[in-house]
Amino acid sequence: MNFEEKTLKITAYSVEYSEEKPSIAELLEMARLRRATPLQFLPSELDKVDTGWTSGRLELDTELQPDNCMIGDYLYLTLRSACRKINAELLKVTIRQKCADYLKNNVADYVPSKVRKELKEEAIQMLEPRAALCISNIPVVFCPNGTVYAGAATNGELDLLAEYFSKTFGAALVPVDAAALIGERGKDINGTTGREFLTWLLWRTEIDRQVPYMMDAPFDFVSPDDEKCNQATAKGGQVANSAEVRAALNAGKALRKAKFTLHGTEKRDIWTFTLNGDNFAFTGLKLPESEAMDAVGIFQERIDLLDELFDWLKAAFELFWEQFDGGDYDLQKKQWLNLR
Numbered sequence: 001m002n003f004e005e006k007t008l009k010i011t012a013y014s015v016e017y018s019e020e021k022p023s024i025a026e027l028l029e030m031a032r033l034r035r036a037t038p039l040q041f042l043p044s045e046l047d048k049v050d051t052g053w054t055s056g057r058l059e060l061d062t063e064l065q066p067d068n069c070m071i072g073d074y075l076y077l078t079l080r081s082a083c084r085k086i087n088a089e090l091l092k093v094t095i096r097q098k099c100a101d102y103l104k105n106n107v108a109d110y111v112p113s114k115v116r117k118e119l120k121e122e123a124i125q126m127l128e129p130r131a132a133l134c135i136s137n138i139p140v141v142f143c144p145n146g147t148v149y150a151g152a153a154t155n156g157e158l159d160l161l162a163e164y165f166s167k168t169f170g171a172a173l174v175p176v177d178a179a180a181l182i183g184e185r186g187k188d189i190n191g192t193t194g195r196e197f198l199t200w201l202l203w204r205t206e207i208d209r210q211v212p213y214m215m216d217a218p219f220d221f222v223s224p225d226d227e228k229c230n231q232a233t234a235k236g237g238q239v240a241n242s243a244e245v246r247a248a249l250n251a252g253k254a255l256r257k258a259k260f261t262l263h264g265t266e267k268r269d270i271w272t273f274t275l276n277g278d279n280f281a282f283t284g285l286k287l288p289e290s291e292a293m294d295a296v297g298i299f300q301e302r303i304d305l306l307d308e309l310f311d312w313l314k315a316a317f318e319l320f321w322e323q324f325d326g327g328d329y330d331l332q333k334k335q336w337l338n339l340r
Contacts, residue, residue: 002139008285009153012176012310024075032064034168036080049083059137071299075142084131094123153281177280181317194277195254200320203336213262220257221248271309
């Protein structure tokens with residue numbers, strides 16, 4: 001994906017530089033030193049991953065220059081990973097065929113594990129010339145105000161980006177999540193404050209009809225003591241009032257993911273997305289339609305719309321924290337649960 005696609009996944013960061021903040025030209029030069037290998041020169045070995053920076057708009061363009069990496073005042077890069085892989089299904093059926101041939105040729109009832117391993121190696125060697133080139137991309141935008149937006153949401157993507165960003169720029173990405181928004185005012189106990197925040201957002205929809213957002217299925221609830229096994233994913237109409245949601249809340253589960261529709265001040269301004277309380281990553285994000293006519297204007301307006309989205313997130317979290325840190329939050333929550 002890149003930032004110009006209709007549906008996005010987004011995580012926001014601030015950046016902690018070890019020294020003075022580099023200029024855009026210096027950041028671009030640092031990225032150039034760790035740019036991706038052109039596809040025609042990628043190693044032929046299977047599953048050997050080449051990771052590096054490319055242009056933001058054209059992920060195959062490894063010539064990092066201002067004309068292909070700058071849009072207005074924004075530095076726009078892509079962290080691209082590429083490797084050669086054999087199609088998993090093709091490999092499976094090829095091994096199955098070789099095993100069938102072995103049984104037939106040897107009038108055997110089964111294939112010994114040692115022979116099966118040898119047949120698998122033969123299949124890999126046979127299919128290696130057909131190995132396909134696979135790439136994955138994480139678009140990254142450096143904003144003039146210091147914010148960095150990245151098209152990453154999974155733990156694997158976030159870890160890769162953090163590691164490679166540090167190697168390239170000698171800086172640490174600080175995600176805009178519950179811990180960052182709490183700051184020095186407290187601690188994100190066991191990393192669950194973000195889930196409590198999403199639960200509070202649901203609570204707000206039921207006591208304040210003026211909130212600018214709606215929440216919809218699916219809701220993903222998790223238990224704080226055993227999140228792998230105690231999940232209640234509710235789906236369907238009127239889900240917030242469903243028995244499944246009521247049972248999850250009464251059992252002390254918190255909301256980890258939910259779908260939102262957020263309305264801005266203008267009638268046309270509607271954001272739809274799924275928000276993850278664990279890392280405040282937005283997935284399935286659709287921004288309001290741009291009114292700009294040219295490519296640069298459209299890109300800048302989309303970044304402005306991301307700024308508005310995260311401004312809402314931060315403002316909502318401030319309201320939540322004021323109540324959460326007020327001393328009688330648990331009592332107020334219990335009263336809400338008893339009344340719903």
